[in-house]
Amino acid sequence: MAFWIELLISGLVAGLVIGLSALSITLVFGIARFPNAATGDTMTVGAYGALLGHRATNSLLVGGLTGAIAGAIVGFLGYWFIFRKLAQRSNVALLVASIGLAFVLRAILGVSFGHSQQVFQLPLVRPWRIGDVPVHPNDLVLAGACATILAIVFAILHLTPIGRRMRAVADDPALARVSGISPSSVMTVLWLLAGAVSASAGIVAGIKTVVSPEMGWDLLLPAFAAAIVGGIGSPVGAVVAGLLIGVVQEMATPFVGFTYKIALSFLLMLVVLLVRPRGLFGKLEGAR
Amino acid sequence: MKLALRDISVRFGGFKAVDGISLAIEPGTLVGIIGPNGAGKSTLFSMVTGFLPHGEGVVSLGEADISRDTPFGRARRGMVRTFQVPREFAHLTVRENLMAAAPGQSGENLIDLFFRPGKVRNEEDAIRREVEETIDFLKLRAVADVSAGRLSGGQKKLLELGRVLMTKPKLILLDEPFAGVNPVLIEELSGHIRALNQRGIGFVIIEHDLSALSRLVSVLHVMDQGKLLASGAPAEVLARKDVREAYLGGAA
Numbered sequence: 001m002a003f004w005i006e007l008l009i010s011g012l013v014a015g016l017v018i019g020l021s022a023l024s025i026t027l028v029f030g031i032a033r034f035p036n037a038a039t040g041d042t043m044t045v046g047a048y049g050a051l052l053g054h055r056a057t058n059s060l061l062v063g064g065l066t067g068a069i070a071g072a073i074v075g076f077l078g079y080w081f082i083f084r085k086l087a088q089r090s091n092v093a094l095l096v097a098s099i100g101l102a103f104v105l106r107a108i109l110g111v112s113f114g115h116s117q118q119v120f121q122l123p124l125v126r127p128w129r130i131g132d133v134p135v136h137p138n139d140l141v142l143a144g145a146c147a148t149i150l151a152i153v154f155a156i157l158h159l160t161p162i163g164r165r166m167r168a169v170a171d172d173p174a175l176a177r178v179s180g181i182s183p184s185s186v187m188t189v190l191w192l193l194a195g196a197v198s199a200s201a202g203i204v205a206g207i208k209t210v211v212s213p214e215m216g217w218d219l220l221l222p223a224f225a226a227a228i229v230g231g232i233g234s235p236v237g238a239v240v241a242g243l244l245i246g247v248v249q250e251m252a253t254p255f256v257g258f259t260y261k262i263a264l265s266f267l268l269m270l271v272v273l274l275v276r277p278r279g280l281f282g283k284l285e286g287a288r
Numbered sequence: 289m290k291l292a293l294r295d296i297s298v299r300f301g302g303f304k305a306v307d308g309i310s311l312a313i314e315p316g317t318l319v320g321i322i323g324p325n326g327a328g329k330s331t332l333f334s335m336v337t338g339f340l341p342h343g344e345g346v347v348s349l350g351e352a353d354i355s356r357d358t359p360f361g362r363a364r365r366g367m368v369r370t371f372q373v374p375r376e377f378a379h380l381t382v383r384e385n386l387m388a389a390a391p392g393q394s395g396e397n398l399i400d401l402f403f404r405p406g407k408v409r410n411e412e413d414a415i416r417r418e419v420e421e422t423i424d425f426l427k428l429r430a431v432a433d434v435s436a437g438r439l440s441g442g443q444k445k446l447l448e449l450g451r452v453l454m455t456k457p458k459l460i461l462l463d464e465p466f467a468g469v470n471p472v473l474i475e476e477l478s479g480h481i482r483a484l485n486q487r488g489i490g491f492v493i494i495e496h497d498l499s500a501l502s503r504l505v506s507v508l509h510v511m512d513q514g515k516l517l518a519s520g521a522p523a524e525v526l527a528r529k530d531v532r533e534a535y536l537g538g539a540a
Protein backbone atom coordinates (compact mmCIF):
# COMPACT_ATOMS: atom_id res chain seq x y z
CA MET A 1 0.00 0.00 0.00
CA ALA A 2 2.76 2.43 1.02
CA PHE A 3 4.44 1.61 -2.28
CA TRP A 4 1.38 2.74 -4.21
CA ILE A 5 0.97 5.92 -2.20
CA GLU A 6 4.59 6.72 -2.89
CA LEU A 7 3.98 6.20 -6.60
CA LEU A 8 0.88 8.38 -6.36
CA ILE A 9 2.90 11.20 -4.79
CA SER A 10 5.66 11.02 -7.37
CA GLY A 11 2.94 10.85 -10.04
CA LEU A 12 1.40 14.04 -8.70
CA VAL A 13 4.76 15.82 -8.75
CA ALA A 14 5.41 14.62 -12.33
CA GLY A 15 1.84 15.68 -13.08
CA LEU A 16 2.53 19.21 -11.86
CA VAL A 17 5.33 19.49 -14.43
CA ILE A 18 3.06 18.19 -17.19
CA GLY A 19 0.15 20.31 -15.98
CA LEU A 20 2.13 23.55 -15.87
CA SER A 21 3.59 23.00 -19.33
CA ALA A 22 0.15 22.04 -20.65
CA LEU A 23 -1.24 25.22 -19.07
CA SER A 24 1.28 27.26 -21.02
CA ILE A 25 0.41 25.44 -24.25
CA THR A 26 -3.31 25.82 -23.73
CA LEU A 27 -3.05 29.55 -22.90
CA VAL A 28 -1.09 30.21 -26.08
CA PHE A 29 -3.38 28.01 -28.12
CA GLY A 30 -6.49 29.64 -26.73
CA ILE A 31 -5.34 33.22 -27.26
CA ALA A 32 -2.62 33.27 -29.95
CA ARG A 33 -4.20 30.25 -31.65
CA PHE A 34 -1.34 27.96 -32.49
CA PRO A 35 0.42 24.99 -30.85
CA ASN A 36 3.65 26.43 -29.49
CA ALA A 37 6.41 23.87 -29.95
CA ALA A 38 8.90 26.17 -28.23
CA THR A 39 7.15 25.49 -24.91
CA GLY A 40 9.50 22.59 -24.14
CA ASP A 41 12.68 24.55 -24.74
CA THR A 42 11.32 27.50 -22.77
CA MET A 43 11.06 24.99 -19.91
CA THR A 44 14.73 24.19 -20.41
CA VAL A 45 15.60 27.89 -20.33
CA GLY A 46 13.78 28.11 -17.00
CA ALA A 47 15.69 25.12 -15.62
CA TYR A 48 19.08 26.57 -16.58
CA GLY A 49 18.10 30.00 -15.32
CA ALA A 50 17.15 28.49 -11.98
CA LEU A 51 20.32 26.42 -11.89
CA LEU A 52 22.45 29.54 -12.33
CA GLY A 53 20.41 31.56 -9.85
CA HIS A 54 20.61 28.76 -7.33
CA ARG A 55 24.37 28.31 -7.74
CA ALA A 56 24.96 32.02 -7.33
CA THR A 57 22.84 32.51 -4.23
CA ASN A 58 22.28 29.02 -2.85
CA SER A 59 18.63 29.97 -2.53
CA LEU A 60 16.04 27.88 -4.32
CA LEU A 61 13.59 30.77 -4.19
CA VAL A 62 15.97 33.15 -5.94
CA GLY A 63 16.86 30.39 -8.40
CA GLY A 64 13.21 29.77 -9.15
CA LEU A 65 12.48 33.46 -9.68
CA THR A 66 15.53 33.79 -11.95
CA GLY A 67 14.34 30.85 -14.02
CA ALA A 68 10.78 32.15 -14.22
CA ILE A 69 11.95 35.59 -15.28
CA ALA A 70 14.26 34.06 -17.90
CA GLY A 71 11.29 32.10 -19.25
CA ALA A 72 9.09 35.20 -19.32
CA ILE A 73 11.77 37.10 -21.23
CA VAL A 74 12.16 34.28 -23.76
CA GLY A 75 8.38 34.13 -24.15
CA PHE A 76 8.21 37.85 -24.78
CA LEU A 77 11.16 37.91 -27.21
CA GLY A 78 9.68 35.03 -29.20
CA TYR A 79 6.45 37.01 -29.49
CA TRP A 80 8.10 40.30 -30.29
CA PHE A 81 10.55 39.10 -32.92
CA ILE A 82 8.72 36.12 -34.42
CA PHE A 83 5.08 35.45 -33.61
CA ARG A 84 4.00 39.10 -33.75
CA LYS A 85 5.28 39.36 -37.31
CA LEU A 86 3.48 36.19 -38.33
CA ALA A 87 0.19 37.02 -36.61
CA GLN A 88 -1.73 37.23 -39.87
CA ARG A 89 -0.32 33.94 -41.18
CA SER A 90 -1.77 30.46 -40.89
CA ASN A 91 -1.32 28.59 -37.64
CA VAL A 92 0.81 26.06 -39.51
CA ALA A 93 3.27 28.86 -40.30
CA LEU A 94 3.26 29.79 -36.61
CA LEU A 95 3.77 26.17 -35.55
CA VAL A 96 6.73 25.81 -37.91
CA ALA A 97 8.19 29.09 -36.61
CA SER A 98 7.84 27.84 -33.04
CA ILE A 99 9.65 24.60 -33.95
CA GLY A 100 12.41 26.77 -35.38
CA LEU A 101 12.56 28.83 -32.20
CA ALA A 102 12.70 25.59 -30.19
CA PHE A 103 15.79 24.42 -32.09
CA VAL A 104 17.46 27.80 -31.75
CA LEU A 105 16.88 27.86 -27.98
CA ARG A 106 18.21 24.34 -27.59
CA ALA A 107 21.29 25.13 -29.66
CA ILE A 108 22.01 28.26 -27.62
CA LEU A 109 21.67 26.29 -24.37
CA GLY A 110 23.84 23.47 -25.73
CA VAL A 111 26.59 25.85 -26.80
CA SER A 112 26.44 27.85 -23.57
CA PHE A 113 26.20 25.03 -21.03
CA GLY A 114 27.42 21.92 -22.82
CA HIS A 115 25.46 18.72 -23.22
CA SER A 116 26.35 17.02 -19.98
CA GLN A 117 23.59 16.59 -17.45
CA GLN A 118 23.63 18.89 -14.47
CA VAL A 119 21.82 18.65 -11.18
CA PHE A 120 20.62 21.05 -8.54
CA GLN A 121 22.92 20.65 -5.54
CA LEU A 122 20.35 20.41 -2.79
CA PRO A 123 21.10 19.43 0.78
CA LEU A 124 19.96 15.90 1.48
CA VAL A 125 16.93 15.96 3.70
CA ARG A 126 15.64 12.86 5.33
CA PRO A 127 12.12 12.13 4.20
CA TRP A 128 9.38 12.37 6.77
CA ARG A 129 7.43 9.24 7.42
CA ILE A 130 3.69 9.42 7.45
CA GLY A 131 2.77 5.91 8.47
CA ASP A 132 4.85 3.76 6.12
CA VAL A 133 5.02 6.39 3.44
CA PRO A 134 8.15 8.47 3.00
CA VAL A 135 7.31 12.07 2.15
CA HIS A 136 10.09 14.28 0.81
CA PRO A 137 9.90 17.84 2.14
CA ASN A 138 11.23 19.07 -1.19
CA ASP A 139 8.22 17.59 -2.95
CA LEU A 140 5.96 19.55 -0.64
CA VAL A 141 7.88 22.75 -1.34
CA LEU A 142 7.62 22.16 -5.08
CA ALA A 143 3.94 21.34 -4.85
CA GLY A 144 3.37 24.50 -2.82
CA ALA A 145 5.28 26.57 -5.36
CA CYS A 146 3.28 25.09 -8.23
CA ALA A 147 0.02 25.73 -6.41
CA THR A 148 1.08 29.36 -5.89
CA ILE A 149 1.91 29.76 -9.57
CA LEU A 150 -1.44 28.27 -10.57
CA ALA A 151 -3.23 30.57 -8.14
CA ILE A 152 -1.47 33.60 -9.62
CA VAL A 153 -2.29 32.57 -13.19
CA PHE A 154 -5.96 31.96 -12.42
CA ALA A 155 -6.19 35.17 -10.42
CA ILE A 156 -4.78 37.13 -13.37
CA LEU A 157 -7.19 35.42 -15.77
CA HIS A 158 -10.32 35.87 -13.68
CA LEU A 159 -9.80 38.82 -11.38
CA THR A 160 -7.94 41.44 -13.38
CA PRO A 161 -8.75 43.74 -16.32
CA ILE A 162 -6.07 42.18 -18.52
CA GLY A 163 -7.29 38.66 -17.70
CA ARG A 164 -10.82 39.63 -18.72
CA ARG A 165 -9.46 40.90 -22.00
CA MET A 166 -7.33 37.79 -22.52
CA ARG A 167 -10.43 35.65 -22.11
CA ALA A 168 -12.32 37.96 -24.46
CA VAL A 169 -9.65 37.52 -27.14
CA ALA A 170 -9.75 33.76 -26.58
CA ASP A 171 -13.51 33.80 -27.20
CA ASP A 172 -13.55 36.00 -30.31
CA PRO A 173 -10.39 37.80 -31.42
CA ALA A 174 -12.08 39.77 -34.19
CA LEU A 175 -14.83 41.00 -31.90
CA ALA A 176 -12.18 41.97 -29.36
CA ARG A 177 -10.38 44.12 -31.90
CA VAL A 178 -13.52 45.96 -33.02
CA SER A 179 -14.39 46.49 -29.39
CA GLY A 180 -11.20 48.47 -28.89
CA ILE A 181 -9.29 45.74 -27.04
CA SER A 182 -5.60 46.21 -27.74
CA PRO A 183 -4.17 42.98 -29.18
CA SER A 184 -0.62 44.00 -28.28
CA SER A 185 -1.18 44.40 -24.54
CA VAL A 186 -3.10 41.11 -24.39
CA MET A 187 -0.36 39.33 -26.33
CA THR A 188 2.43 40.86 -24.27
CA VAL A 189 0.92 39.63 -21.02
CA LEU A 190 0.05 36.27 -22.56
CA TRP A 191 3.62 35.62 -23.62
CA LEU A 192 5.20 36.81 -20.38
CA LEU A 193 2.82 34.55 -18.50
CA ALA A 194 3.20 31.56 -20.85
CA GLY A 195 7.00 31.88 -20.70
CA ALA A 196 7.08 32.08 -16.91
CA VAL A 197 4.68 29.13 -16.54
CA SER A 198 6.68 26.92 -18.95
CA ALA A 199 9.86 27.89 -17.15
CA SER A 200 8.34 26.91 -13.80
CA ALA A 201 7.51 23.49 -15.20
CA GLY A 202 11.11 23.16 -16.38
CA ILE A 203 12.45 24.23 -12.99
CA VAL A 204 10.41 21.58 -11.17
CA ALA A 205 11.47 18.96 -13.71
CA GLY A 206 15.10 20.03 -13.33
CA ILE A 207 14.98 19.82 -9.54
CA LYS A 208 13.31 16.41 -9.60
CA THR A 209 15.59 14.91 -12.24
CA VAL A 210 18.48 16.43 -14.20
CA VAL A 211 19.00 19.52 -16.30
CA SER A 212 20.12 19.06 -19.89
CA PRO A 213 19.50 20.95 -23.14
CA GLU A 214 17.18 18.17 -24.34
CA MET A 215 15.01 17.91 -21.23
CA GLY A 216 12.23 20.26 -22.37
CA TRP A 217 11.90 18.78 -25.80
CA ASP A 218 11.47 15.35 -24.21
CA LEU A 219 8.69 16.70 -22.00
CA LEU A 220 6.86 18.44 -24.83
CA LEU A 221 4.79 15.51 -26.03
CA PRO A 222 3.20 14.62 -22.68
CA ALA A 223 2.47 18.33 -22.26
CA PHE A 224 0.63 18.45 -25.57
CA ALA A 225 -1.18 15.26 -24.66
CA ALA A 226 -2.36 16.86 -21.42
CA ALA A 227 -3.45 20.06 -23.17
CA ILE A 228 -5.56 17.97 -25.55
CA VAL A 229 -6.94 15.64 -22.88
CA GLY A 230 -7.91 18.65 -20.76
CA GLY A 231 -9.62 20.32 -23.69
CA ILE A 232 -7.47 22.66 -25.70
CA GLY A 233 -7.91 26.25 -24.53
CA SER A 234 -9.10 25.22 -21.05
CA PRO A 235 -6.61 26.19 -18.31
CA VAL A 236 -8.32 24.11 -15.62
CA GLY A 237 -8.45 21.16 -17.98
CA ALA A 238 -4.72 21.39 -18.73
CA VAL A 239 -3.79 21.23 -15.05
CA VAL A 240 -6.20 18.42 -14.19
CA ALA A 241 -5.18 16.38 -17.23
CA GLY A 242 -1.50 16.95 -16.43
CA LEU A 243 -1.99 15.57 -12.92
CA LEU A 244 -4.02 12.68 -14.31
CA ILE A 245 -1.38 11.77 -16.86
CA GLY A 246 1.41 12.09 -14.30
CA VAL A 247 -0.37 9.76 -11.88
CA VAL A 248 -1.36 7.22 -14.55
CA GLN A 249 2.21 7.10 -15.87
CA GLU A 250 3.76 6.54 -12.45
CA MET A 251 1.20 4.04 -11.20
CA ALA A 252 1.53 2.05 -14.43
CA THR A 253 5.32 1.89 -14.32
CA PRO A 254 5.40 -1.37 -12.32
CA PHE A 255 3.24 -2.99 -15.01
CA VAL A 256 4.57 -1.57 -18.25
CA GLY A 257 8.08 -0.59 -17.27
CA PHE A 258 9.83 2.72 -17.41
CA THR A 259 10.35 2.76 -21.17
CA TYR A 260 6.72 2.52 -22.11
CA LYS A 261 5.14 4.80 -19.58
CA ILE A 262 5.39 7.76 -21.98
CA ALA A 263 3.24 5.85 -24.46
CA LEU A 264 0.48 5.80 -21.85
CA SER A 265 -0.11 9.53 -22.10
CA PHE A 266 -0.83 9.05 -25.77
CA LEU A 267 -3.08 6.11 -25.14
CA LEU A 268 -5.00 8.29 -22.72
CA MET A 269 -5.07 11.09 -25.28
CA LEU A 270 -6.40 8.78 -27.98
CA VAL A 271 -9.11 7.40 -25.72
CA VAL A 272 -10.23 10.90 -24.75
CA LEU A 273 -10.17 12.08 -28.35
CA LEU A 274 -12.29 9.13 -29.41
CA VAL A 275 -14.77 9.26 -26.55
CA ARG A 276 -14.91 12.99 -25.91
CA PRO A 277 -13.29 14.91 -28.76
CA ARG A 278 -13.38 18.28 -27.08
CA GLY A 279 -11.44 16.98 -24.08
CA LEU A 280 -12.44 16.73 -20.44
CA PHE A 281 -13.06 20.45 -19.94
CA GLY A 282 -13.29 21.52 -23.56
CA LYS A 283 -15.30 24.53 -24.53
CA LEU A 284 -18.34 23.72 -26.58
CA GLU A 285 -17.67 24.22 -30.25
CA GLY A 286 -20.24 26.45 -31.82
CA ALA A 287 -21.01 28.17 -28.54
CA ARG A 288 -20.00 31.44 -30.10
CA MET B 289 -17.38 63.11 -36.21
CA LYS B 290 -18.07 63.02 -39.89
CA LEU B 291 -17.51 59.70 -41.64
CA ALA B 292 -16.61 60.05 -45.30
CA LEU B 293 -16.21 57.16 -47.72
CA ARG B 294 -14.63 57.70 -51.09
CA ASP B 295 -14.67 55.11 -53.86
CA ILE B 296 -14.92 52.12 -51.56
CA SER B 297 -14.68 48.79 -53.38
CA VAL B 298 -14.33 45.26 -52.03
CA ARG B 299 -13.61 42.27 -54.23
CA PHE B 300 -13.99 38.63 -53.31
CA GLY B 301 -12.10 36.86 -56.06
CA GLY B 302 -13.44 38.34 -59.26
CA PHE B 303 -16.72 39.39 -57.66
CA LYS B 304 -17.21 42.97 -56.54
CA ALA B 305 -19.30 42.85 -53.37
CA VAL B 306 -18.92 46.63 -52.91
CA ASP B 307 -18.43 48.65 -56.06
CA GLY B 308 -17.29 52.24 -55.81
CA ILE B 309 -19.37 53.55 -52.90
CA SER B 310 -18.90 57.19 -51.91
CA LEU B 311 -20.97 58.76 -49.19
CA ALA B 312 -20.72 61.01 -46.17
CA ILE B 313 -22.33 60.52 -42.78
CA GLU B 314 -22.78 63.86 -41.00
CA PRO B 315 -21.87 64.00 -37.29
CA GLY B 316 -24.58 63.04 -34.87
CA THR B 317 -27.12 61.97 -37.49
CA LEU B 318 -29.30 58.88 -37.75
CA VAL B 319 -28.75 57.27 -41.14
CA GLY B 320 -30.19 54.08 -42.62
CA ILE B 321 -28.81 51.74 -45.25
CA ILE B 322 -31.18 49.38 -47.02
CA GLY B 323 -30.87 47.03 -49.95
CA PRO B 324 -31.61 43.45 -50.93
CA ASN B 325 -29.65 40.55 -49.41
CA GLY B 326 -26.19 40.33 -50.92
CA ALA B 327 -26.14 44.04 -51.84
CA GLY B 328 -22.88 44.43 -49.95
CA LYS B 329 -24.14 46.30 -46.88
CA SER B 330 -22.42 44.17 -44.25
CA THR B 331 -19.28 44.03 -46.36
CA LEU B 332 -19.27 47.83 -46.41
CA PHE B 333 -19.35 47.87 -42.58
CA SER B 334 -16.49 45.36 -42.43
CA MET B 335 -14.45 47.48 -44.82
CA VAL B 336 -15.11 50.70 -42.92
CA THR B 337 -14.19 49.17 -39.55
CA GLY B 338 -10.91 47.82 -40.93
CA PHE B 339 -11.66 44.15 -41.35
CA LEU B 340 -10.94 43.79 -45.03
CA PRO B 341 -7.36 44.85 -45.61
CA HIS B 342 -7.75 44.13 -49.31
CA GLY B 343 -10.57 46.68 -49.73
CA GLU B 344 -9.95 49.77 -51.85
CA GLY B 345 -10.85 53.42 -51.30
CA VAL B 346 -10.46 56.08 -48.66
CA VAL B 347 -12.20 56.10 -45.27
CA SER B 348 -11.93 59.26 -43.24
CA LEU B 349 -13.26 60.03 -39.81
CA GLY B 350 -13.37 63.68 -38.83
CA GLU B 351 -10.22 65.17 -40.31
CA ALA B 352 -8.22 61.93 -40.25
CA ASP B 353 -7.68 59.48 -43.07
CA ILE B 354 -8.11 56.16 -41.26
CA SER B 355 -7.81 53.90 -44.32
CA ARG B 356 -4.65 52.32 -42.91
CA ASP B 357 -5.70 52.18 -39.25
CA THR B 358 -6.16 48.81 -37.54
CA PRO B 359 -9.67 47.73 -36.47
CA PHE B 360 -8.57 48.39 -32.90
CA GLY B 361 -7.34 51.89 -33.82
CA ARG B 362 -10.62 52.72 -35.54
CA ALA B 363 -12.59 51.55 -32.52
CA ARG B 364 -10.43 53.74 -30.28
CA ARG B 365 -11.27 56.71 -32.49
CA GLY B 366 -14.90 56.20 -31.61
CA MET B 367 -16.33 54.18 -34.48
CA VAL B 368 -17.66 50.76 -33.55
CA ARG B 369 -19.98 48.24 -35.14
CA THR B 370 -22.34 45.42 -34.24
CA PHE B 371 -22.84 42.24 -36.25
CA GLN B 372 -25.77 40.93 -38.24
CA VAL B 373 -25.46 37.62 -36.42
CA PRO B 374 -24.83 38.89 -32.89
CA ARG B 375 -21.41 38.14 -31.50
CA GLU B 376 -20.40 38.03 -27.88
CA PHE B 377 -17.57 36.84 -25.68
CA ALA B 378 -19.40 33.60 -25.06
CA HIS B 379 -17.56 32.44 -21.93
CA LEU B 380 -17.60 35.83 -20.23
CA THR B 381 -20.61 36.91 -18.23
CA VAL B 382 -22.76 39.75 -19.53
CA ARG B 383 -21.12 42.03 -16.98
CA GLU B 384 -17.62 40.95 -18.04
CA ASN B 385 -18.52 41.42 -21.71
CA LEU B 386 -19.39 45.02 -20.96
CA MET B 387 -16.37 45.61 -18.73
CA ALA B 388 -13.96 44.18 -21.31
CA ALA B 389 -14.97 46.84 -23.82
CA ALA B 390 -14.41 49.87 -21.59
CA PRO B 391 -11.47 51.99 -22.78
CA GLY B 392 -8.59 53.28 -20.67
CA GLN B 393 -7.84 50.27 -18.47
CA SER B 394 -4.35 50.64 -17.09
CA GLY B 395 -4.91 47.23 -15.48
CA GLU B 396 -4.02 45.68 -18.84
CA ASN B 397 -0.45 46.65 -18.11
CA LEU B 398 1.28 44.31 -15.64
CA ILE B 399 3.39 47.06 -14.10
CA ASP B 400 0.36 49.13 -13.16
CA LEU B 401 -1.52 45.98 -12.18
CA PHE B 402 1.09 44.97 -9.60
CA PHE B 403 2.59 48.30 -8.58
CA ARG B 404 -0.32 50.73 -8.79
CA PRO B 405 -3.21 48.58 -7.60
CA GLY B 406 -4.97 51.63 -6.17
CA LYS B 407 -5.19 53.30 -9.56
CA VAL B 408 -6.36 50.08 -11.20
CA ARG B 409 -8.99 49.60 -8.49
CA ASN B 410 -10.33 53.12 -8.92
CA GLU B 411 -10.63 52.62 -12.66
CA GLU B 412 -12.34 49.30 -12.13
CA ASP B 413 -14.83 50.94 -9.78
CA ALA B 414 -15.59 53.64 -12.34
CA ILE B 415 -16.02 51.06 -15.10
CA ARG B 416 -18.20 48.93 -12.87
CA ARG B 417 -20.50 51.89 -12.12
CA GLU B 418 -20.82 52.58 -15.82
CA VAL B 419 -21.50 48.92 -16.54
CA GLU B 420 -24.28 48.85 -13.94
CA GLU B 421 -25.86 51.91 -15.58
CA THR B 422 -25.66 50.24 -18.98
CA ILE B 423 -27.16 47.05 -17.56
CA ASP B 424 -30.09 49.03 -16.20
CA PHE B 425 -30.45 51.08 -19.38
CA LEU B 426 -30.73 47.90 -21.45
CA LYS B 427 -32.73 45.99 -18.80
CA LEU B 428 -30.17 43.19 -18.66
CA ARG B 429 -30.07 43.03 -14.85
CA ALA B 430 -31.61 39.54 -14.70
CA VAL B 431 -28.86 38.04 -16.84
CA ALA B 432 -25.92 40.17 -15.67
CA ASP B 433 -24.04 37.16 -14.29
CA VAL B 434 -24.98 34.69 -17.02
CA SER B 435 -22.40 33.56 -19.59
CA ALA B 436 -23.16 35.59 -22.70
CA GLY B 437 -23.17 32.48 -24.88
CA ARG B 438 -26.39 31.41 -23.17
CA LEU B 439 -28.42 34.52 -23.90
CA SER B 440 -31.38 34.53 -26.27
CA GLY B 441 -30.99 36.17 -29.67
CA GLY B 442 -32.77 39.33 -28.53
CA GLN B 443 -30.68 39.59 -25.37
CA LYS B 444 -27.54 39.21 -27.46
CA LYS B 445 -28.64 42.14 -29.62
CA LEU B 446 -29.04 44.23 -26.47
CA LEU B 447 -25.65 43.09 -25.24
CA GLU B 448 -24.09 44.10 -28.57
CA LEU B 449 -25.53 47.56 -28.15
CA GLY B 450 -24.27 47.66 -24.56
CA ARG B 451 -20.81 46.53 -25.56
CA VAL B 452 -20.44 49.19 -28.24
CA LEU B 453 -21.77 51.82 -25.82
CA MET B 454 -19.07 50.89 -23.30
CA THR B 455 -16.38 51.85 -25.81
CA LYS B 456 -17.62 55.49 -25.57
CA PRO B 457 -18.36 55.72 -29.29
CA LYS B 458 -19.16 58.75 -31.37
CA LEU B 459 -20.47 56.74 -34.29
CA ILE B 460 -22.17 53.35 -34.06
CA LEU B 461 -22.71 51.09 -37.06
CA LEU B 462 -25.62 48.70 -36.41
CA ASP B 463 -26.02 45.68 -38.70
CA GLU B 464 -29.68 44.60 -38.72
CA PRO B 465 -30.39 45.38 -35.06
CA PHE B 466 -34.09 44.47 -35.41
CA ALA B 467 -33.71 41.14 -37.24
CA GLY B 468 -35.28 38.36 -35.19
CA VAL B 469 -36.32 40.79 -32.47
CA ASN B 470 -39.93 40.96 -31.31
CA PRO B 471 -41.95 44.16 -31.97
CA VAL B 472 -41.94 45.24 -28.33
CA LEU B 473 -38.17 45.00 -28.15
CA ILE B 474 -37.85 46.81 -31.50
CA GLU B 475 -39.75 49.74 -29.99
CA GLU B 476 -37.52 49.62 -26.93
CA LEU B 477 -34.32 49.44 -28.99
CA SER B 478 -35.53 52.34 -31.16
CA GLY B 479 -36.11 54.34 -27.98
CA HIS B 480 -32.56 53.58 -26.81
CA ILE B 481 -31.14 54.59 -30.17
CA ARG B 482 -33.06 57.88 -30.14
CA ALA B 483 -31.98 58.63 -26.58
CA LEU B 484 -28.34 57.95 -27.41
CA ASN B 485 -28.58 60.05 -30.55
CA GLN B 486 -29.85 62.88 -28.40
CA ARG B 487 -26.60 62.62 -26.46
CA GLY B 488 -24.75 63.24 -29.72
CA ILE B 489 -23.93 59.71 -30.86
CA GLY B 490 -24.31 59.15 -34.61
CA PHE B 491 -25.80 55.94 -36.01
CA VAL B 492 -25.66 54.14 -39.32
CA ILE B 493 -28.23 51.37 -39.34
CA ILE B 494 -28.55 48.51 -41.83
CA GLU B 495 -32.10 47.20 -41.54
CA HIS B 496 -34.78 45.34 -43.48
CA ASP B 497 -37.64 46.49 -41.26
CA LEU B 498 -38.39 49.56 -43.36
CA SER B 499 -41.19 50.96 -41.23
CA ALA B 500 -39.19 50.85 -38.00
CA LEU B 501 -36.16 52.23 -39.80
CA SER B 502 -38.01 55.08 -41.55
CA ARG B 503 -39.37 56.26 -38.22
CA LEU B 504 -35.85 56.41 -36.85
CA VAL B 505 -33.57 57.84 -39.52
CA SER B 506 -33.44 61.15 -41.34
CA VAL B 507 -31.41 59.92 -44.31
CA LEU B 508 -31.68 56.66 -46.18
CA HIS B 509 -29.11 55.16 -48.55
CA VAL B 510 -30.07 52.32 -50.85
CA MET B 511 -27.51 49.78 -52.03
CA ASP B 512 -27.95 47.29 -54.82
CA GLN B 513 -25.31 44.95 -56.24
CA GLY B 514 -22.52 46.76 -54.46
CA LYS B 515 -23.50 50.20 -55.75
CA LEU B 516 -25.30 53.14 -54.22
CA LEU B 517 -28.68 53.34 -55.90
CA ALA B 518 -30.29 56.24 -54.10
CA SER B 519 -29.90 58.57 -51.13
CA GLY B 520 -32.29 61.01 -49.47
CA ALA B 521 -35.13 61.42 -47.03
CA PRO B 522 -36.79 58.05 -46.28
CA ALA B 523 -40.21 58.91 -47.72
CA GLU B 524 -38.75 60.18 -50.99
CA VAL B 525 -36.30 57.33 -51.40
CA LEU B 526 -38.88 54.65 -50.67
CA ALA B 527 -41.27 56.20 -53.20
CA ARG B 528 -38.77 55.86 -56.03
CA LYS B 529 -39.60 53.26 -58.63
CA ASP B 530 -36.03 51.97 -59.12
CA VAL B 531 -35.67 51.48 -55.36
CA ARG B 532 -38.91 49.54 -55.10
CA GLU B 533 -37.85 47.37 -58.00
CA ALA B 534 -34.41 46.65 -56.57
CA TYR B 535 -35.77 46.01 -53.12
CA LEU B 536 -38.83 44.00 -53.96
CA GLY B 537 -37.25 42.19 -56.91
CA GLY B 538 -39.49 44.01 -59.39
CA ALA B 539 -42.71 42.81 -57.72
CA ALA B 540 -43.84 46.37 -57.10
Ligand SMILES: Nc1ncnc2c1ncn2[C@@H]1O[C@H](COP(=O)(O)OP(=O)(O)O)[C@@H](O)[C@H]1O
Pocket residue numbers: 300305323324325326327328329330331332
Ligand atom coordinates in the same frame (compact mmCIF):
# COMPACT_ATOMS: atom_id res chain seq x y z
N1 LIG C 1 -15.85 36.67 -46.96
C1 LIG C 1 -16.51 36.60 -48.13
N2 LIG C 1 -16.02 35.87 -49.16
C2 LIG C 1 -16.65 35.81 -50.34
N3 LIG C 1 -17.81 36.43 -50.61
C3 LIG C 1 -18.35 37.17 -49.63
C4 LIG C 1 -17.74 37.30 -48.34
N4 LIG C 1 -18.51 38.11 -47.57
C5 LIG C 1 -19.55 38.47 -48.34
N5 LIG C 1 -19.45 37.91 -49.56
C6 LIG C 1 -20.40 38.11 -50.68
O1 LIG C 1 -20.52 39.49 -50.89
C7 LIG C 1 -21.85 39.82 -51.19
C8 LIG C 1 -22.34 40.88 -50.24
O2 LIG C 1 -22.52 40.30 -48.97
P1 LIG C 1 -23.03 41.15 -47.72
O3 LIG C 1 -22.18 42.33 -47.58
O4 LIG C 1 -23.13 40.22 -46.57
O5 LIG C 1 -24.49 41.58 -48.19
P2 LIG C 1 -25.66 42.22 -47.35
O6 LIG C 1 -25.18 42.51 -45.99
O7 LIG C 1 -26.04 43.44 -48.12
O8 LIG C 1 -26.77 41.22 -47.35
C9 LIG C 1 -22.65 38.55 -51.13
O9 LIG C 1 -22.81 38.06 -52.46
C10 LIG C 1 -21.79 37.63 -50.34
O10 LIG C 1 -21.97 36.30 -50.74
Ligand SMILES: [Mg+2]
Pocket residue numbers: 329330331372
Ligand atom coordinates in the same frame (compact mmCIF):
# COMPACT_ATOMS: atom_id res chain seq x y z
MG1 LIG D 1 -25.75 41.78 -44.23
